[in-house]
Amino acid sequence: MSQNIEITSETLELLRKCGQGTLTTQLFKRGYRQQFLVGLAPLSKTSGRFVGEAFTLRFIPSREDKDWDLGDLKARGEDNVQWEAVEEIGPGQVLMIDSRNDPRAASAGNMLMTRMMRKGVAAAVTDGAFRDGAEISEMDFPAYCRANTATTRPAYHRAIAMQEPIGCADVAVYPGDIVVGDADGVTVIPRHIAAEVASDSYEQERRETFLFTKIDAGASLFGTYPAGPETLEEYQKWLAEGNDL
Structure with a gap:
C-alpha cells in the first residue's frame, strides 16, 4: 500500500525548504487541485516550518449520555481516544484533527500540546479551535487552527477514532500522508508522490x-x-x- 512507502530524510528536508505556493503548484500539475487547508493559521508566528507524517484523529458531535454524567465531565475517563492519540503519536508525526470545521469547542489545549512537544511531535493541526491560545502561542511548537476558544472539548466534540482517513478543512488526509506547514499555512501531500x-x-x-x-x-x-x-x-x-x- 502507498502508506507503506518509505519517506527519506532527504525528501523531508527538501519539503521543509519549500513554500506553500510552490507545493500546491506542483500538486496541481499532478491533478490535485486543493490540498491546502484553507482558513487555518498558526497560533505562534515564531515556531517555524514543519514537515512530518500525518497521524489522524477524528471527532464526532458530543452527546449527553456519552460525554456527560449528571453534569460532570468524563473527559479524563478510560474512554478517551483523544488522550490515547496523544500517547500513541510518535516523534516527527503531525496530529491532524478532524473537528468537522467546528470551532465552538477546543480540539486540544496547552497540556496536550506540551506532552506532544516533549515527545518530539512535529505539529498539531485542527480545522476547529484550540484553547489556551496565549500559552500555545509562546511554545516552540507549531499549532494550526481556525480559531481560539475557551470552551472545553466535550461540550461539542467526542474523539471517536484515530489513524483512519479523515477530512481536515475539507481536505482528505490519510494516515502517513506528508504534511508541510509554515507561516502561510498547511499543505497535505499524498505519501506516494511525496518524493517527486x-x-x-x-x-x-x-x-x-x-x-x-x-x-x-x-x-x-x-x-x-x-x-x-x-x-x-x-x-x-x-x-x-x-x-x-
Whole structure:
C-alpha cells in the first residue's frame, strides 16, 4: 500500500525548504487541485516550518449520555481516544484533527500540546479551535487552527477514532500522508508522490529565487516568469556559480 512507502530524510528536508505556493503548484500539475487547508493559521508566528507524517484523529458531535454524567465531565475517563492519540503519536508525526470545521469547542489545549512537544511531535493541526491560545502561542511548537476558544472539548466534540482517513478543512488526509506547514499555512501531500513533489518543488524554489532577482531588478514578466530560453540559460549560469537556496 502507498502508506507503506518509505519517506527519506532527504525528501523531508527538501519539503521543509519549500513554500506553500510552490507545493500546491506542483500538486496541481499532478491533478490535485486543493490540498491546502484553507482558513487555518498558526497560533505562534515564531515556531517555524514543519514537515512530518500525518497521524489522524477524528471527532464526532458530543452527546449527553456519552460525554456527560449528571453534569460532570468524563473527559479524563478510560474512554478517551483523544488522550490515547496523544500517547500513541510518535516523534516527527503531525496530529491532524478532524473537528468537522467546528470551532465552538477546543480540539486540544496547552497540556496536550506540551506532552506532544516533549515527545518530539512535529505539529498539531485542527480545522476547529484550540484553547489556551496565549500559552500555545509562546511554545516552540507549531499549532494550526481556525480559531481560539475557551470552551472545553466535550461540550461539542467526542474523539471517536484515530489513524483512519479523515477530512481536515475539507481536505482528505490519510494516515502517513506528508504534511508541510509554515507561516502561510498547511499543505497535505499524498505519501506516494511525496518524493517527486519534493524534488520538483525544490527545483521550482531555486529557479524562482533566481527569477525574483530578475523581476526585482526591473525585468519584464514576459520571457522571465515563466522563464524563456535566454532566462533559463542565465539560470544555469547562476547555478554553475554555486548559487542555491
